[in-house]
Every structure is written in C-alpha cells, then in structure tokens.
Amino acid sequence: MKKKMTGKQIAEYGLLIALAMVLSYVEFLIPFSVAVPGVKLGLANIVVVFALYRLGKTEAFVISILRVLLMTFMFGNAFALFYSLSGAVLSFAVMLLLLKINRFSHIGVGIGGGVSHNIGQILCAMVLLGTKQIAYYLPVLLVSGTIAGIAIGVIAGILIKRVKADKAK
Template identity: 40%
Template structure:
C-alpha cells in the first residue's frame, strides 16, 4: 500500500474515532442499550463507496477496537464487532446495486444490519432469546439513525464534489 493511501486511511480512521469519542459525551436519551446515532458511520458510508473493501474493513476494525479502548468499555467490543461485520458485509454488497447518490439508503440498511449483528451477539453471549425483545426498538432507531448519518454523508459528498446543496 502506498504511503498516500495509508495516510488517507489513517486520517479517515482518526476522524471517525474523534467523532465516536465526541458522541460518547452525548447522554443517551433512550433507556435501550445499543441505541445511539452512530455518527462515526458517516466516515464508514463514505469509505464504502470510495475505497476497496479491505481498506474499509481496516478503517472500521481499527475504529471499533480503539473506540472500545478509549471508551473504556472493552466488554462492548464483541457487540460492536458483530454489528460492524454485519453492517460492512451488507453495505459492501449494496454498493453494487445502490448508486452513490442514494448513499443514505445504503446507510439505513447498514444501520439495520448493525443492529441485527448486535442482537445476534447478545443472543450468543447471554444464551437467551429474551434480548430479542430489543430488536423492534433497535430496528426503528437504526432506520432513523442510519437515515440521519446517511443524509449527513450525502451532504458532505455533495459539498466535496462542489455541487450545490439544495
């Protein structure tokens, strides 16, 4: 990998991590574990459409690991990793059928897949199906958060390309 490309990936990872750490400071208004905006995923959505799959995986896995380390919640690492794997796999497949101008839609699907991955990990860890009760709430919040982060990514892409934002 060339130095310029590695530097770009490092910068994107750093920006995503900074956004993640800032978001940790925002109190969660919902009493449901796992519900959050996921603003760092703005970087992930962008990267899915502009970098190779291996590079995007590198960005996401480094951010997830360092985010757990910086956030002081290493026990949440398994949930974040499971969600990230589901989300990333789905979004990498979706980029072949969803054009970049509809990147927000890819973000919604990615958020929903992330929640499904988290619930899957929770069922495996707790060995109980009781956590499935959270799934409807997580799916709704995932759709809303995914739409928000996707629209943010869409606006940033338009701005970077020099197109007017209507």
C-alpha cells in the same frame, strides 16, 4: 498487497480513522440514552459510508474495524469488543451488498447499515447472554437504526458530493 501504499493513502487512512474515533467519542459524550440499550446515532458510520463510496471496500473495512479496535482498547472491555465488532462487521457486509447491487442511494445504504448494526449486536447479545428474550428490543432497535441510518446516509451523501467537488478543482 497489490501495490505499495502511497503517502497520500496512508495520510487518508490516518485522517479517516482519527475522524471516526473522534465521532465515536463525541457520541459517547452526548448524554443521549434511552431505556433500550443500543439506540444510538452511529456517527462514526458517516466515515465508513464515505470511505465505502470514495475510497473502496477494503479501505472502508479497515477503517471500520480499526476504529472499533482502537476505541475498545481505550474505553471498552472485552465484552464491548464483541458487541461492537459483531455490529460493525454485519453492518459493513450489508452496506457493501446494498452498494454493490446498485439499487439504493447512500440513504438506503445508511439504513441498511444502521439496522444491521443493531441486529448484529442483538445476535451477539443473544449468544453471549444465552437468552432469546433480548429479541424483544428488536422492534425499537430496527426503527432507531432506520432513523439513525437515514441521518447518516444524508450526511455521508453531502460529504461524498462536497469532497468530490473539492478534489476536481
């Protein structure tokens, strides 16, 4: 580690991971399920996108992975861990890439994150279940990932703007 974490940074991590976990849980509570597995909003991604912009890539990655691990330990099983992790890692990689090339706004980053999260989970399911047929869900999941991504991008964008303004005071 380059330098010691300050108390503020530790508090920030704790706050954001807790927030991401609460959002996952809220989403889990909303009885929103379609016939296709994997269609979801991904509320916790708001926190990851926010952290990516405001804190940095390492912080965002740590928050994303820790959230998945902690949620799985509490509510999931080993299989859920594989699905969640593959989605989270691919999603993070794509969002980081889109952010780095600096050609997309937070909405574009959100779309990339949402879509690649679903692709990651499908790839994982293909490997785990040993079937290619699951790719039939891909069109639905691409579109749902896009819609969710736009929503996440818009919300994260508002947050990035507001929280920044707050700090400048």
